[in-house]
Amino acid sequence: MKEVTKEVYLKWYEDMLLWRKFEDKLAALYIQQKVRGFLHLYNGQEAVLAGALHAMDLTKDKMITAYRNHVQPIGMGVDPRRVMAELLGKATGTSKGMGGSMHIFSKEHRFYGGHGIVGGQIPLGAGLAFGDKYNGTGGVTMTYFGDGAARQGSLHEAFNMAMLWKLPVVFIVENNGYAMGTSVERTANHTDIWKLGLGYEMPCGPVDGMNPVKVAEAMTEAIDRARRGDGPTFLEMKTYRYRGHSMSDAQLYRSKEEVEEYKKIDPITQVLDVILDQKYATEEEIEVIDQRVKDKVEECVQFAEESPYPEIQQLYDVVYDQENYPFTPHKL
Secondary structure (H helix, E strand, C coil), X not given: CCCCCHHHXXXXXXXXXXXXXXXXXXXXHHHCCCCCCCCCCCCCCHHHXXXXXXHCCCCCCEEECCCCCCHHHHHHCCCHHHHHHHHXXXXXXXXXXXXXXXXXXXXXXXXXXXXXXXXXXXXXXXXXXXXXXXXXXXXXXXXXXXXXXXXXXXXXXXXXXXXXXCCCEEEEEEECCEECCEEXXXXXXCCCHHHHHHHHCCCEEEEECXXXXXXXXXXXXXXXXXXXXCCXXXXXXXXXXXXXXXXXXXXXXXXXHHHHHHHCCCHHHHHHHHHHHCCCCCXXXXXXXXXXXXXXXXXXXXXXXXXXXXXXXXXXXXCCCCCCCCCXXXXX
16 A cells, blocks of 8 residues: 555645535535535545545546535545536536536546436446456546445446456445435344445455545555456445435434544544644644635635526537537537
8 A cells, every 4th residue: 555654644634624624615505505406415424535545546547426426526636616616506517517416527537426326326337447447448446335325236236247347346335324314224134234245256345434544455455456457346434424414314313422422533533633643743734724725615615606607508508419400509
């Protein structure tokens, strides 16, 4: 694994704090009805992304996930201002304001969504990996899904084919304890989701998803295996979300005390504790990072709010182009 240095810890802290504060601002904008539709926030799960990015090669590796997908593209290199604009439905957004919260996408940065169909991205991730194997790119696809999606039949079909063809894919279930509002204990007769890989003789195992170092270690091993041509791995990231399934979730299925217990192992706090214990930065230097993150989030909001909404013409531009039908000229 690439060494976890002082610089890595400082980057983890700033990145994860940006993701957290970015989504905290989204929650506020949602209440103001500036973000419409659904809004699924990632608060508490940031270590899963931070550790993975440390293990990935962003020049060729890909990522695909479900609808809790705002911070992943930022980690992959997408301008956070464009992500914010997309969430506000503006023309400067990643999908020109037409994808919204659940469908962030960037082909340029190899982030392939953002999918609203539960488990729908699992076979798509295997398909992306098939493309890399067929074209010999050397890339690996990180395919993320939630614990609820692990009950979908598409998972088993994708697992079977991925093992049969030794596809360069890492399947990652982010087990935050609840499929919407249903606990893992109520969705199956087992709680160790990673064991589903055993039925396909797929390397698999649990990972502490609240610690970016543990995530990076497991992801490095899985990515190296895939890149060697030895096929997929299935990892269960044991994590937790501090907010509801979406902003409309009343969270009646869990207690406030349970949430507070998990906040004691907050991934951002864990990283900050190491930074301070190892004297990687002073309190004053941390305050500078905190202010930089705050300013960045405000810059994203200002950019999004000052951006225009899409023109009506755009509805026609993104459907189809027919040469002998001149009544809807395309601009894209």
